[in-house]
Amino acid sequence: MFLTCLDLEGVLIPEIWINLAVKTGIEELNLTTRDIPDYDELMNHRIGICRKNQIRIDDIHEVVKNMNPLEGAVDFLSWLKEGSEVVILSDTFREFAQPMMSQLNHPTLFCHNIHIDSDRQISGYQLRLQDQKRHAVRSFINLNFKVTAVGDSYNDLTMLEEADHAVLFRPPDQLIKEKPEYPRVKTHEELKKHLQNVFSSMIES
Ligand SMILES: [Mg+2]
Numbered sequence: 047m048f049l050t051c052l053d054l055e056g057v058l059i060p061e062i063w064i065n066l067a068v069k070t071g072i073e074e075l076n077l078t079t080r081d082i083p084d085y086d087e088l089m090n091h092r093i094g095i096c097r098k099n100q101i102r103i104d105d106i107h108e109v110v111k112n113m114n115p116l117e118g119a120v121d122f123l124s125w126l127k128e129g130s131e132v133v134i135l136s137d138t139f140r141e142f143a144q145p146m147m148s149q150l151n152h153p154t155l156f157c158h159n160i161h162i163d164s165d166r167q168i169s170g171y172q173l174r175l176q177d178q179k180r181h182a183v184r185s186f187i188n189l190n191f192k193v194t195a196v197g198d199s200y201n202d203l204t205m206l207e208e209a210d211h212a213v214l215f216r217p218p219d220q221l222i223k224e225k226p227e228y229p230r231v232k233t234h235e236e237l238k239k240h241l242q243n244v245f246s247s248m249i250e251s
Pocket residue numbers: 053054055056057197198199
């Protein structure tokens with residue numbers, strides 16, 4: 047039985063924080079896990095900037111409501127679900143991602159939670175589980191699934207390491223240099239063809 051773990055931002059949908067940076071004009075919000083691999087450091091940085099600029103959860107909802115999945119992502123996901131169980135493992139927050147989930151036809155999503163104060167500003171966040179991407183993949187393998195993981199950035203490395211097969215989707219140049227061993231694809235069509243081959247070879251082995 048196949049199970050495919052997909053990252054969300056950068057694989058199926060655009061980066062929420064980058065879109066927020068564009069909408070608010072706050073350049074510092076452009077930093078992502080690609081720039082600051084330490085997630086806690088990155089999140090505290092983002093929360094500080096949001097509070098300084100009095101950005102509310104409603105502003106973030108407005109941004110996400112106006113976003114679309116990456117081109118080809120919806121068709122890819124619906125193809126993938128026919129041949130594999132699919133779980134999205136993301137470091138985003140449920141409160142942010144919710145408006146996008148209906149556009150993706152409500153896939154299974156494991157992610158974190160954000161804390162909102164009485165002014166509707168972000169006051170903190172709660173990880174669902176420390177290093178959940180690694181633990182999830184390891185657990186699925188223990189449940190006798192053949193696991194393929196697809197990610198685009200540094201926060202995906204632990205799930206890529208644990209998976210039976212790992213693929214990078216449009217990774218940054220620096221990550222390609224650091225992890226040349228992982229196959230990489232640029233489009234969902236390319237990813238589909240790659241996974242068809244992976245699943246075929248898993249059946250044969
Ligand atoms: Mg990503």
